[in-house]
Amino acid sequence: MNAKTKEKDFSGSDDSDSTSLWECVPISDYRVPTAPADKVVTSLWLSIRQKYQRNQTVDIEFKKEQELHALPQARLAHLAPSLPWEYAAAALDATLRDWLESGPSNHRVAFFIGQPSSAHEEIVTLLGRSHGAVEIAPPSIEQILSRDESWLNHWPSSETFWVLPKLEHCYLRHANGLDLLRRLMSLAANGRLGKGLIGCDSWAWAYVQRISPWPSANAVTLQAFDAQRLQRLLIGLMKTRTEKALHCHSAKTGQAITASVNEGEHPAKEFVELAAHCRGNAALATTYWRKRLRLHADKDDTSGDETTQEDTDEGEAVEHVWVGEMPNEPNLPPGNDEEFFLLIHAMLLHGGLPESLLADLLPLSSVRSLGLLAQLQQFGIAHCANGRWRVRELAYTTVRKLLGSHDYLIDAF
Amino acid sequence: MPDQEEIGKIFKGLDAAALWELAIIVISAIVLTVVIQRVAPWVASHLAGRRGLLVFAIAPYFRLVIILTAVFMAVPLLIEPSLQNMVAILGSLGLALGFALKDYASSLIAGIVAIGEFNYRNGDWVQLGDVYGEVRHIGLRTVEIVTPDDSRVLVPHSFLWSQPVINANNGDARLQCIADFYLHPQHDAQQVRMALEAVALTSPYLYFGDPIAVIVKEEPWGTHYRLKAYPIDGSQQFRFISDMAVRGKATLLDSGVRFVAANAISQNQGW
Numbered sequence: 001m002n003a004k005t006k007e008k009d010f011s012g013s014d015d016s017d018s019t020s021l022w023e024c025v026p027i028s029d030y031r032v033p034t035a036p037a038d039k040v041v042t043s044l045w046l047s048i049r050q051k052y053q054r055n056q057t058v059d060i061e062f063k064k065e066q067e068l069h070a071l072p073q074a075r076l077a078h079l080a081p082s083l084p085w086e087y088a089a090a091a092l093d094a095t096l097r098d099w100l101e102s103g104p105s106n107h108r109v110a111f112f113i114g115q116p117s118s119a120h121e122e123i124v125t126l127l128g129r130s131h132g133a134v135e136i137a138p139p140s141i142e143q144i145l146s147r148d149e150s151w152l153n154h155w156p157s158s159e160t161f162w163v164l165p166k167l168e169h170c171y172l173r174h175a176n177g178l179d180l181l182r183r184l185m186s187l188a189a190n191g192r193l194g195k196g197l198i199g200c201d202s203w204a205w206a207y208v209q210r211i212s213p214w215p216s217a218n219a220v221t222l223q224a225f226d227a228q229r230l231q232r233l234l235i236g237l238m239k240t241r242t243e244k245a246l247h248c249h250s251a252k253t254g255q256a257i258t259a260s261v262n263e264g265e266h267p268a269k270e271f272v273e274l275a276a277h278c279r280g281n282a283a284l285a286t287t288y289w290r291k292r293l294r295l296h297a298d299k300d301d302t303s304g305d306e307t308t309q310e311d312t313d314e315g316e317a318v319e320h321v322w323v324g325e326m327p328n329e330p331n332l333p334p335g336n337d338e339e340f341f342l343l344i345h346a347m348l349l350h351g352g353l354p355e356s357l358l359a360d361l362l363p364l365s366s367v368r369s370l371g372l373l374a375q376l377q378q379f380g381i382a383h384c385a386n387g388r389w390r391v392r393e394l395a396y397t398t399v400r401k402l403l404g405s406h407d408y409l410i411d412a413f
Numbered sequence: 414m415p416d417q418e419e420i421g422k423i424f425k426g427l428d429a430a431a432l433w434e435l436a437i438i439v440i441s442a443i444v445l446t447v448v449i450q451r452v453a454p455w456v457a458s459h460l461a462g463r464r465g466l467l468v469f470a471i472a473p474y475f476r477l478v479i480i481l482t483a484v485f486m487a488v489p490l491l492i493e494p495s496l497q498n499m500v501a502i503l504g505s506l507g508l509a510l511g512f513a514l515k516d517y518a519s520s521l522i523a524g525i526v527a528i529g530e531f532n533y534r535n536g537d538w539v540q541l542g543d544v545y546g547e548v549r550h551i552g553l554r555t556v557e558i559v560t561p562d563d564s565r566v567l568v569p570h571s572f573l574w575s576q577p578v579i580n581a582n583n584g585d586a587r588l589q590c591i592a593d594f595y596l597h598p599q600h601d602a603q604q605v606r607m608a609l610e611a612v613a614l615t616s617p618y619l620y621f622g623d624p625i626a627v628i629v630k631e632e633p634w635g636t637h638y639r640l641k642a643y644p645i646d647g648s649q650q651f652r653f654i655s656d657m658a659v660r661g662k663a664t665l666l667d668s669g670v671r672f673v674a675a676n677a678i679s680q681n682q683g684w
Contacts, residue, residue, distance in 0.1 A: 173615045175608065175664040210621050211614060338649070342617045362617060363656045407586070407645050409621050 021233055022087045023223040024095035027113055027205075027216050030413055033226045035276030068251055068294035068322050079238045079321070080290045083282055085119045088222055089126035095220055096197070100131060100161075107158060107191035111167075111198050111219035113205045115413045116348070117283040117393050118222060121165035124199035128163030133197070136162055138169035139180060141357065145172065147179040152187065158194035168204030168351035171211075173361055178211055185212035202411035203348040210409070221413070224280020227267035231257065233282060234271075234289050244317040251294055251322040270323050277326065277397060279413060287393040294322040329398045330380035335372075337406075339364060343372055344382070344391060344399055345408050352388025424492055431490050438490075442483035449475045450550070457536070470534030470584065473551040477528055480553075516571065520554040523570035527551065532578050538588055538647055540579035541568045547648070561651055587620055587643045590650050592657035594638040597671035602629055605638065605670060612661045613642040618653040620645045635673040 071079065092112055093100065099110060112127075114120020128135055139151040156162050164170070171181035185208070187193045200208065202221070208214070225233060235257060239246050248257045250270055257268045266272075270292075278284040332340050346361050347353045353361070358369040373389055376382035381395040391399055404410045425431070449472050457469035492498050510518040526532075533539045533556060537548045546560035555567040572578075582588035592612075596605065606627045613625045623643040630637045640661065644653035665672070 173617070175612045175615050175660050176667065178611050178615065345617060361615075363652065363659070407620060407622075 020091065021225075021229050022091035024088075024092045024112075024220045025223045027219045027221045027412065029223070030221055030280070031224055031226075032279045032413070033224055033272075033275040035273065068296055068324060070291075071293050071295055071321075076290055076293065079241055080234070080286060080293060081237070081241065083119075083233075083237075083286055085122045086126055088119075089123045089130070091222070092123055092127055092220065093130065096127075099195075102195075107194050108218065109188040109193060109196050109198060111200055111205070111214065113200050113202050113219050113221040113413075115202050115222070115279075115281045115283070115411070116391070116396055117287070118281060119283065120199040120201060124163050124165040124197055127197065128161075128165075131161055134160055134162040136164045136196075138164070138166050141172070141354070144170070144180055145174065145176050145360075147176060149180070149183065151180065152183060155187075155193055158192070160194060162194065162196040163199070164196060165199040166351065167198050167200035167208065168349075171204075171208070172357065173207070173346065173349060181208065182212050185214065189214075201351045202413045204351055206409055206411045207349050222282070224413075225275060225282045225285065226280065227272040227275040230275045230282065230285055231267045231271040232260070234286065238321070242319060244319045246319050246321065248321050248323060251324045257323060268323075273326065279397075281413070284393055284396060288326060289323075291327040291394070292324045294324045296320065296322065327394060330392075330395045331398070332381065332402070333375040333379045335375070339368075339372055340376065341403060341406060341408060343369060343376065343389075345403060347382065347389050347391055348399075348403075348411075349409075350388075352385075352390045354388055355384075425490065427491070435487055435490050438483050438486050442479050445479050446476050449479070453535075454549075465536070465586075467584075469536040472535060473528050477525065516569075517554065519574070520569040520571040523573045524551070524553050524555075527556070527570050527573055531584065532573060533580055534584055536647075537584065538581040538650070540581070541572055542576060544568060582647050586646055587623065588647045588650060589623075589641055589643055590654050590657070592640045592654050592661060594640065594658075594661055594665065595634075595673045596636045596638065596665070597673055598631070598635045600636070600670045602636065604668065605636075605665065608664050608668060609638060609640045609661055612657055612664055613640055616642075616653060616656045616660060618644045618649045618656055 070076075096110060099106065099108065112120055112124050114123065125135060127133075134156045136155070139148070142148070143151050167181075170184065171177050184193075188196070188198075205219070235248055238248065249255065250257060250268065253269075255268070257270065274285050274288055278288065342362055342364070343353070350357075350361075355366075355370065355373075358364070359366045362369060364372070373382060373384075377384070380392060381399065382389050383392055384390075400410060427435075453468055453472035453475075457465040459465075460468060488494065492502060528551065533548050533551070535548055535551060538546070539548055539558065541556075541558065544558055544560065544566045546558040546564075546566065548556055549559050549565075550557040552567075555569050558566045558568060560566060594609070606629065609627045610625055613619055619625075620643045626641040628639040628641065630639075640657055642653075642657070644650055662672075
């Protein structure tokens with residue numbers, strides 16, 4: 001796979017000399033995009049208002065924006081689809097090329113750390129498939145709690161390249177739930193497991209580092225998307241999804257937002273704000289982006305699946321899409337903050353929390369935990385998907401800030 | 414009556430303007446003190462960790478400054494501020510306090526010392542004699558402590574002169590918590606030590622920035638383990654200790670270790 005070639009195809013832009021959109025770096029080189037000073041003050045003011053006005057809804061929409069409508073779901077799915085993770089896998093492949101091409105005697109285990117919602121398991125799986133690696137499923141909950149080492153005993157031979165896409169599902173924050181993880185890390189450290197790539201969520205990685213420290217030089221991650229790269233990614237993605245000429249405008253200023261941002265040019269303010277807010281996490285930024293896309297009500301197509309359209313003088317069909325303000329973020333439900341924090345933290349550390357484990361992992365009864373989860377769901381903070389409770393993407397930034405300010409262990413991204 | 418005349422010369426004649434000024438100083442001092450005592454805990458409760466404690470702890474210092482400022486502003490309104498007058502007034506005041514209000518004066522002075530020496534601050538967890546709890550308010554004469562049983566205890570500051578003050582967190586947001594385990598001597602101590610460390614690591618209350626320690630001591634009746642770790646916030650100490658005890662007990666029983674049925678351990682062994 002060649003990351004750069006595909007990226008050029010994908011973005012549809014001519015700036016092939018500009019830096020690569022998808023880039024993997026050692027985790028210590030992750031650079032969180034910074035927010036402009038006025039945004040820092042605004043965000044501080046909003047967070048104070050949210051803190052003290054928890055039960056009041058904050059309406060910060062501009063009047064102009066009230067004339068705009070959200071895109072219909074079908075059109076939204078078409079214009080702002082899921083991110084093409086195969087490019088991230090290609091970037092990872094390029095970063096690990098020397099190691100991947102080294103002989104079977106190189107029994108080093110490498111880690112790929114993914115930010116929340118950034119599909120690290122998919123990226124590791126894609127890379128594994130392209131190299132014919134054996135994919136290892138995480139142990140069952142019963143195996144973890146009973147410290148059943150048969151999971152490790154059935155490991156592929158040391159000559160076989162393997163991938164373990166979800167390290168966060170290989171342990172539980174339970175006194176019996178760490179043994180398998182410790183054993184795995186110990187075997188990986190002394191080369192007994194052969195050559196393999198382990199995918200891990202950034203929150204789980206922060207916890208794993210406390211249980212069994214691992215040199216950060218062997219761990220890589222996707223580099224943060226700064227405003228410029230984010231603008232190229234999201235606008236470029238939209239333009240490749242429509243055959244019409246797409247014009248994207250800021251709802252606040254009316255200025256056009258283009259996919260091409262050359263060296264020395266300032267990216268659109270919307271993307272500077274978005275990149276800083278999402279700390280360079282492209283998946284989160286995409287979720288916010290979807291919420292921000294608007295079309296004009298007066299020119300709305302009655303069929304409901306088209307954006308604002310007109311024809312140019314040359315007869316070319318043109319679509320106009322507007323980028324609105326950042327969506328409001330949810331607040332914690334009223335009540336005991338500590339209990340909510342414990343639940344949310346457990347969800348993040350385990351890459352989603354199964355209901356059956358609530359009483360085992362938390363100092364709360366199952367009934368109490370379920371009640372709290374229902375409240376979190378009602379307030380838009382958590383949701384249940386595939387049997388696991390997870391933090392919603394639009395709540396993640398708020399939740400991370402809250403946990404960090406209360407000294408809970410948080411990820412490095 | 415020459416003495417009365419002399420005393421009369423010390424004090425100024427209070428006209429209406431001076432009385433108004435005095436009233437404004439006193440009322441302002443009271444209002445400012447009340448405002449600070451209300452606002453500081455409210456702000457502190459909305460801030461996490463050390464920042465909250467700092468705001469909470471700073472209130473007594475502001476109050477002391479307000480009181481001293483009010484006194485310095487009021488005294489020149491009441492007496493002629495000459496050296497002779499000041500010596501006479503302060504000498505008389507000292508004599509009166511020394512005889513009639515000795516204990517009260519002792520507590521007031523100890524209160525100033527406690528504030529100046531940072532012996533305890535609002536938000537600290539302290540043990541004064543048999544009383545253990547969180548310092549909620551440092552008054553002029555007493556320190557208000559709320560115990561884990563939610564009882565309010567007022568301890569005079571003069572306690573400082575003769576008794577030790579045991580401060581568990583000393584201005585920090587965290588304090589060390591200890592869970593004790595008393596085990597039958599026939600077991601693999603290394604395995605138990607690892608298991609107890611895992612117990613602390615898996616408690617959701619654990620603060621990762623401070624170390625975890627497992628102390629082992631052989632006793633005539635068995636083995637005493639002390640699991641030491643820090644919770645995220647000092648207010649979680651009892652929940653944290655309970656959580657470690659529950660998790661530790663389940664883990665040790667699961668691994669076949671037996672607990673001793675009774676022990677003759679003495680408290681406060683200092684290890």
